[in-house]
Every structure is written in structure tokens, then in C-alpha cells.
Amino acid sequence: MNNIELKALEDFPYVEPGDDLAKIILKSFRINNINLDDGDVVVVAQKIISKSENRYIDLNKITPSEKAITLAKELNRDSSFIQVILNESNEIVSTEKNVIIVEHKLGFININAGIDRSNIPQDINQVLLLPKNPTISANNLRLALSEKFKKQIAVVITDSMTRPYRSGVTNFALASSNLQSLIDLSGEKDMYGNILKNTEIAVADEIAAASGLLMGQGSDKKPVVIIKGFNKNKYKVNDALDLVVSREDDLYR
Amino acid sequence: MNNIELKALEDFPYVEPGDDLAKIILKSFRINNINLDDGDVVVVAQKIISKSENRYIDLNKITPSEKAITLAKELNRDSSFIQVILNESNEIVSTEKNVIIVEHKLGFININAGIDRSNIPQDINQVLLLPKNPTISANNLRLALSEKFKKQIAVVITDSMTRPYRSGVTNFALASSNLQSLIDLSGEKDMYGNILKNTEIAVADEIAAASGLLMGQGSDKKPVVIIKGFNKNKYKVNDALDLVVSREDDLYR
Structure with missing residues (x-):
């Protein structure tokens, strides 16, 4: 080879x-x-x-939990987005550096549970899950x-x-x-x-x-x-x- | 492309x-x-x-420091090898899992300061530095x-x-x-x-x-x-x- x-x-x-x-x-x-x-x-x-x-999630249709709301205030982020991250994760590993590092439900550690907005349509307020x-x-x-x-x-x-x-x-x-x-x-x-x-x-x-x-x-x-x-x-x-x-x-x- | x-x-x-x-x-x-x-x-x-x-180091010619000797006992390793790792490092990051993780002098974090014995001749007791x-x-x-x-x-x-x-x-x-x-x-x-x-x-x-x-x-x-x-x-x-x-x-x- x-x-x-x-x-x-x-x-x-x-x-x-x-x-x-x-x-x-x-x-x-x-x-x-x-x-x-x-x-x-x-x-x-x-x-x-x-x-x-179709792993799109419309953030406008998410009801954030109290935990998500608290974290959103702390980190100055959107609480619905944080709720989606929490839904996709086993646990939060760290939020120390103002990024949300989690253990994803699939086991690996990454930022925002691998969820981002790049290369998806932004005409509605949506994100794409793994x-x-x-x-x-x-x-x-x-x-x-x-x-x-x-x-x-x-x-x-x-x-x-x-x-x-x-x-x-x-x-x-x-x-x-x-x-x-x-x-x-x-x-x-x-x-x-x-x-x-x-x-x-x-x-x-x-x-x-x-x-x-x-x-x-x-x-x-x-x-x-x-x-x-x-x-x-x-x-x-x-x-x-x-x-x-x-x-x-x-x-x- | x-x-x-x-x-x-x-x-x-x-x-x-x-x-x-x-x-x-x-x-x-x-x-x-x-x-x-x-x-x-x-x-x-x-x-x-x-x-x-010629980044070879003959371990038989190394005089380990007290720190290296103590660490070698703790980790059940060769003190001369540990001395060479210390010489190549800014600091020890962790020895918790019985491996020596350091910040190498070049800045990056790795195990044993990147020093190993694979793919080098083993007729004498030597290691190869980066x-x-x-x-x-x-x-x-x-x-x-x-x-x-x-x-x-x-x-x-x-x-x-x-x-x-x-x-x-x-x-x-x-x-x-x-x-x-x-x-x-x-x-x-x-x-x-x-x-x-x-x-x-x-x-x-x-x-x-x-x-x-x-x-x-x-x-x-x-x-x-x-x-x-x-x-x-x-x-x-x-x-x-x-x-x-x-x-x-x-x-x-």
C-alpha cells in the first residue's frame, strides 16, 4: 500500500x-x-x-427547563439552544471557559453536543442534531x-x-x-x-x-x-x- | 481541489x-x-x-536526580528514563494513571515527552528524543x-x-x-x-x-x-x- x-x-x-x-x-x-x-x-x-x-429542531418550539434558563443567564446564551444541548447530553463536563462542554449521549466529549448552525438554512430559528x-x-x-x-x-x-x-x-x-x-x-x-x-x-x-x-x-x-x-x-x-x-x-x- | x-x-x-x-x-x-x-x-x-x-540518549550514561528516583519508585519505572523525560519537559501535568503526562519544552502535552523506544536499535540501552x-x-x-x-x-x-x-x-x-x-x-x-x-x-x-x-x-x-x-x-x-x-x-x- x-x-x-x-x-x-x-x-x-x-x-x-x-x-x-x-x-x-x-x-x-x-x-x-x-x-x-x-x-x-x-x-x-x-x-x-x-x-x-430530519434531525432539525425548531428552537422556537422548545420550552427551556429551569436548569437551561439559569445556565443561559450565566453564559449569556439562548435558553432554548441550551435546552437542546442538555437533551442531547449525558452530563455537562464544564462551562468554565464560557463554552458548554458535554458528554454527548453517544459517549464522546465535545462542545455544544456537536450542534451548530453552520451549513443549515437560517430562514427559521433551527439547529441540526447529530x-x-x-x-x-x-x-x-x-x-x-x-x-x-x-x-x-x-x-x-x-x-x-x-x-x-x-x-x-x-x-x-x-x-x-x-x-x-x-x-x-x-x-x-x-x-x-x-x-x-x-x-x-x-x-x-x-x-x-x-x-x-x-x-x-x-x-x-x-x-x-x-x-x-x-x-x-x-x-x-x-x-x-x-x-x-x-x-x-x-x-x- | x-x-x-x-x-x-x-x-x-x-x-x-x-x-x-x-x-x-x-x-x-x-x-x-x-x-x-x-x-x-x-x-x-x-x-x-x-x-x-543524533538525538539518541544512552540511558546508562544518565545520572538520575532525586526527583527522578522518587518518581521512578512511585511509578515502578526506570529512573534514568524518567530523568530524560524531565529534561525534555517544562512541567509534569499528571502521573495519576501511571503514565507520565508532561508539557514538552516545545509546548505540547503528551506522554513520556514523546520519547519511546520503537523503531530504534535496542542493542544498547538508548532512547530517541524529538x-x-x-x-x-x-x-x-x-x-x-x-x-x-x-x-x-x-x-x-x-x-x-x-x-x-x-x-x-x-x-x-x-x-x-x-x-x-x-x-x-x-x-x-x-x-x-x-x-x-x-x-x-x-x-x-x-x-x-x-x-x-x-x-x-x-x-x-x-x-x-x-x-x-x-x-x-x-x-x-x-x-x-x-x-x-x-x-x-x-x-x-
């Missing part, structure tokens, strides 16, 4: 609630002359999954695409995330289907024959980050990226959602 | 202290039929930079390579790092030369015409993570990856070393 190619689908159409996303992607494949081969990874931005699954079950979304999409091409492919759903200790966002893997998302090299040898200990590679996050180079965050309209040439078939498949570390196992907490 | 290609140099030779790394890379370019074009990014693993700069000044290393390498090809290229030096909240390591950017390492989209519009606020992309880390898909961590012998097709010339160049966030500005601390 010495070459990897990333291709972004160009001018991807606007996605609306109820749209059959697999169908839209397949049509865009035809327009962009993309064929899928065994081992290809189709990387999809969370946002178009959420849109097709997919309800991104693993199921990834599986369904993989099945629909692989059936069409009769190939063994993988799907990764990505979101962008700020990180402790580092500036800026990178794309990370929200969930995956049929991918070697976390590869454990423990017991293998390095180039000098030393046995590797505790060496795991977060492949799904590296794939997601790579896709971010083409997807962008602005007006790019490139929410789908195909990665060709990545092949780690000898390792076992695992869900990128499981890359989330529990508090006890997190070396940094 | 719809296509990005990553190429790893195959069978990269073993690098020894004092080696002229630019010369070795140029020779490997010839063998691998690689030509550099304007905008290409050459990604280089920290390990071969450190080796060429490059003394990775920005200078990146600049020198870029100048040597771009002079040869007469092209505007970029260089990124990568290391692998564990992360809070996430399993496994990913490659991140230790330093860069002539790259749009952190792109600030604030003020630009998204696809619906909404103005983006506080949107920065850690491009250098995404490039580093992408390169990790080919470099691997084991016996791959692929410490150099060329990325073609990435072009963000309209954004300003900044050093990936500056992606490190100060404690005050870190939203998660």
Missing part, C-alpha cells in the same frame, strides 16, 4: 429531510464518474446524514452502496471537533461500518524487530481527518469523499463509535 | 546520525519516480529527523528539496500521539514549513450564505493524520509521504508548532 487517493464528489446537491441519501450519492457517483472497488472507503459528513434523517444512531446510518448506507457495486466497501461518518491542547478543528470519525477503525499492533515487530507494546492506531480518525482536507467547513459543497487504496484487511473490523474512551481508561482525565 | 494523492516512498533506508537526510530523500525520490510540483507537501516522520540529528528545533529542521529540509526541484513545496514533520477522549494514536504535525497549517475561515460564508464565526481548521494535523495511513507505526519503513493536490494558497502560512494551545486559551482545561 503505497498510494492512497481521495476524491471528493463535486457540487453535491442540497439534502432535504426524507431524501434517500444512498440514491443521491449514487447519482453523484455517476455524474462524477466514480466506481467503487473492494476496500474503498466512502466518507460522509454527519451534516447530510442528519438532514436526510444522527440519532450514526452506526445504523453508516450500516444502512454501506449496504445500499455495496449492493449496487457488488463490492466490499466501508463507510465512515465524520464530524469536525475541537480538541484539547490543539488549535482548530479536525474531522474525526463519528461512526463507521465495515472498517478497521482501530488497529492494534501490539505483539507485532517494528523495523528493528522490537516487539510493539500498547500500540493502537486510530485509523478511522486518520481517514476522517484526511477527508477533511477535501470536505472543508465552508461553502465547499463536498460532503462525500471516496478513499481508494487503503487496505488493512488483515485487521479486525470495529465501530469508530467505540474509539470513545471511558473516563477510567482515559489517560488524560 | 477534488483529488488528493498520497504516495509513500518505498523501502526507505535506515537513517544514521550525521546522515544528510535531504540527500537520502532525494535519492529515494529518484528510485520511486517522484517529482515534486508546486504545492506538494512532503511529510516526514519525526523519527528519521531525530536519527539524522528534534531539538523541529521548525528549523522543517525549514532546512524544505529549502534543500525545493532548491532541487525549483518548486514551491511545504514540509510537515509528524509524530504520533495519544489523545484525550479518544482511543489509539493518530499522526499530528510537530512543525511545518511553508504550509497553511491553521486556516481561519471566520468571516467567510457557508453554503447557505451564513457568515462563519470562530471556524479554524487544523490543516497541518489533517495532513499529518492522512500521512499516518501510509506511514504506519510498525515495520512499514515508510517515514516519508508526498501529498499532491492539496492547495490552499489563498490562506496564510503558519507554523504547525503554533497549533499548541496555551492553558488560558484551551477550552478543555
Whole structure:
């Protein structure tokens, strides 16, 4: 494996609630002359999954709890927006730096429960939640695409995330289907024959980050990226959602 | 920009202290039929930079301080190794989970100050430090390579790092030369015409993570990856070393 190619689908159409996303992607494949081969990874931005699954929430229809109202006053924010964040979270981790860091119901830690207003229509006062079950979304999409091409492919759903200790966002893997998302090299040898200990590679996050180079965050309209040439078939498949570390196992907490 | 290609140099030779790394890379370019074009990014693993700069430390020649001896007893580790970690660090952040998390002298937070024994010869009791000044290393390498090809290229030096909240390591950017390492989209519009606020992309880390898909961590012998097709010339160049966030500005601390 010495070459990897990333291709972004160009001018991807606007996605609306109820749209059959697999169908839209397949049509865009035809327009962009993309064929899928065994081992290809189709990387999809969370946002178009959420849109097709109608994860919009109209903030004007939210009744904030007392907790949300109190927090909104403290942080000088909209109480309905805070209520939606609370609804999507297991717990608030911190509000110290005037941002709301939570443990999302899906397990990971991020700001505002991954909810933002970018790249959604702002004609009404709405926000877009993450997919309800991104693993199921990834599986369904993989099945629909692989059936069409009769190939063994993988799907990764990505979101962008700020990180402790580092500036800026990178794309990370929200969930995956049929991918070697976390590869454990423990017991293998390095180039000098030393046995590797505790060496795991977060492949799904590296794939997601790579896709971010083409997807962008602005007006790019490139929410789908195909990665060709990545092949780690000898390792076992695992869900990128499981890359989330529990508090006890997190070396940094 | 719809296509990005990553190429790893195959069978990269073993690098020894004092080696002229630019010369070795140029020779490997010839063998691998690689030509550099304007905008290409050459990604280089920290390990071969450190080796060429002879950043080896013989642990048998280290005299551990009292602090190192005390910590070594507490953590059941080798006191000389701990002394080397202390020498490379501004401060210890935590030893709570029986790992030594430090703020490295270069500013970033990681385990064991980025020092490990993988992919170095183990015939003597030695470890390999990070490059003394990775920005200078990146600049020198870029100048040597771009002079040869007469092209505007970029260089990124990568290391692998564990992360809070996430399993496994990913490659991140230790330093860069002539790259749009952190792109600030604030003020630009998204696809619906909404103005983006506080949107920065850690491009250098995404490039580093992408390169990790080919470099691997084991016996791959692929410490150099060329990325073609990435072009963000309209954004300003900044050093990936500056992606490190100060404690005050870190939203998660």
C-alpha cells in the first residue's frame, strides 16, 4: 500500500429531510464518474446524514427547563439552544471557559453536543442534531452502496471537533461500518524487530481527518469523499463509535 | 481541489546520525519516480529527523536526580528514563494513571515527552528524543528539496500521539514549513450564505493524520509521504508548532 487517493464528489446537491441519501450519492457517483472497488472507503459528513434523517429542531418550539434558563443567564446564551444541548447530553463536563462542554449521549466529549448552525438554512430559528444512531446510518448506507457495486466497501461518518491542547478543528470519525477503525499492533515487530507494546492506531480518525482536507467547513459543497487504496484487511473490523474512551481508561482525565 | 494523492516512498533506508537526510530523500525520490510540483507537501516522520540529528540518549550514561528516583519508585519505572523525560519537559501535568503526562519544552502535552523506544536499535540501552528545533529542521529540509526541484513545496514533520477522549494514536504535525497549517475561515460564508464565526481548521494535523495511513507505526519503513493536490494558497502560512494551545486559551482545561 503505497498510494492512497481521495476524491471528493463535486457540487453535491442540497439534502432535504426524507431524501434517500444512498440514491443521491449514487447519482453523484455517476455524474462524477466514480466506481467503487473492494476496500474503498466512502466518507460522509454527519451534516447530510442528519438532514436526510430530519434531525432539525425548531428552537422556537422548545420550552427551556429551569436548569437551561439559569445556565443561559450565566453564559449569556439562548435558553432554548441550551435546552437542546442538555437533551442531547449525558452530563455537562464544564462551562468554565464560557463554552458548554458535554458528554454527548453517544459517549464522546465535545462542545455544544456537536450542534451548530453552520451549513443549515437560517430562514427559521433551527439547529441540526447529530444522527440519532450514526452506526445504523453508516450500516444502512454501506449496504445500499455495496449492493449496487457488488463490492466490499466501508463507510465512515465524520464530524469536525475541537480538541484539547490543539488549535482548530479536525474531522474525526463519528461512526463507521465495515472498517478497521482501530488497529492494534501490539505483539507485532517494528523495523528493528522490537516487539510493539500498547500500540493502537486510530485509523478511522486518520481517514476522517484526511477527508477533511477535501470536505472543508465552508461553502465547499463536498460532503462525500471516496478513499481508494487503503487496505488493512488483515485487521479486525470495529465501530469508530467505540474509539470513545471511558473516563477510567482515559489517560488524560 | 477534488483529488488528493498520497504516495509513500518505498523501502526507505535506515537513517544514521550525521546522515544528510535531504540527500537520502532525494535519492529515494529518484528510485520511486517522484517529482515534486508546486504545492506538494512532503511529510516526514519525526523519527528519521531525530536519527539524522543524533538525538539518541544512552540511558546508562544518565545520572538520575532525586526527583527522578522518587518518581521512578512511585511509578515502578526506570529512573534514568524518567530523568530524560524531565529534561525534555517544562512541567509534569499528571502521573495519576501511571503514565507520565508532561508539557514538552516545545509546548505540547503528551506522554513520556514523546520519547519511546520503537523503531530504534535496542542493542544498547538508548532512547530517541524529538528534534531539538523541529521548525528549523522543517525549514532546512524544505529549502534543500525545493532548491532541487525549483518548486514551491511545504514540509510537515509528524509524530504520533495519544489523545484525550479518544482511543489509539493518530499522526499530528510537530512543525511545518511553508504550509497553511491553521486556516481561519471566520468571516467567510457557508453554503447557505451564513457568515462563519470562530471556524479554524487544523490543516497541518489533517495532513499529518492522512500521512499516518501510509506511514504506519510498525515495520512499514515508510517515514516519508508526498501529498499532491492539496492547495490552499489563498490562506496564510503558519507554523504547525503554533497549533499548541496555551492553558488560558484551551477550552478543555
